[in-house]
Amino acid sequence: MKGFGARLRELFGRPARDEQFFAELGDILLEADLGPAATDRLLEGLRKQVGSAQDRDSFLAALKGLLAASLRFEALDLVPGSPNLLLVLGVNGVGKTTTIAKLAAWYRRRGSQVLLAAGDTFRAAAIDQLALWGERLEVPVVRQAPGADPGAVIFDAIASARARGADLVLADTAGRLHNKTQLMKELGKIDKIIRARLEPRAAYRKVLVIDATTGQNAVRQAEAFQQAVGVDSVILAKYDSTGKGGAVVSLCRDLGLPISFVGTGEKLEDLELFDAGRFLDALVARE
């Protein structure tokens, strides 16, 4: 099947701007995972611009403009001189641990001293996976035995960061299904421990990793994490593996969440700051 951009260009190239046109446009937007609320609002916005945006390119530009208005970028800046912390959350397998390794490399390139906290104590393999990244990156990893309290691991990691003068703790957490209440509650406890340990002026962000291939389910996940512990920022992983990615628009618009980074592959350097313009250009370029 043709990609999002190809279908848009084909549709916008036709002269008609009738009900059939808007119905087809609605289908294309929904199939790109924009969700019903965002789709309705975009269609409404575009109907208003039919007078001024007639030809294919101006219609495409109008659509991009409306999409861009929904998207928000947030830089995860650190406060110098004290440990800052990014608590990385998400459902199973979305790319949390890999994203932590990428973030470690990213911040280190910018002069930060990074420390990893093996807060996914569920499986020994999860601790080992993070430890291996730590070795490769030459970044210290604070870990405890499998089954340990993740809050205690992160507590230790903050103390260790302070002792070493590290300015960033990247804390891993176990993947959890968003409908598992007990596990979601555990995040609240971890959050309290972090708040009690970090200096009030430090940057502390709860970062939700979303798998770009999961579509509208990402919105449901974000809502659940939002309710359980609060989410400050979203990282969109696996953006290289999907022709869609429209769920981001719903995340930003319906939940008011900003996007900080986009993961574009499995390698350490495959992490970019989220750029709404570039993101939309890529979305619309999909053949």
Ligand SMILES: Nc1nc2c(ncn2[C@@H]2O[C@H](COP(=O)(O)OP(=O)(O)OP(=O)(O)O)[C@@H](O)[C@H]2O)c(=O)[nH]1
């Ligand atoms: N193509 C692609 N693959 C990615 C990206 N980020 C992560 N992955 C892959 O996704 C898989 C899962 O990554 P992990 O980092 O282990 O995911 P996780 O969320 O920590 O998983 P759990 O700890 O089991 O919940 C691995 O094979 C990663 O290489 C990305 O941006 N692009």
Ligand SMILES: [Mg+2]
């Ligand atoms: Mg993991």
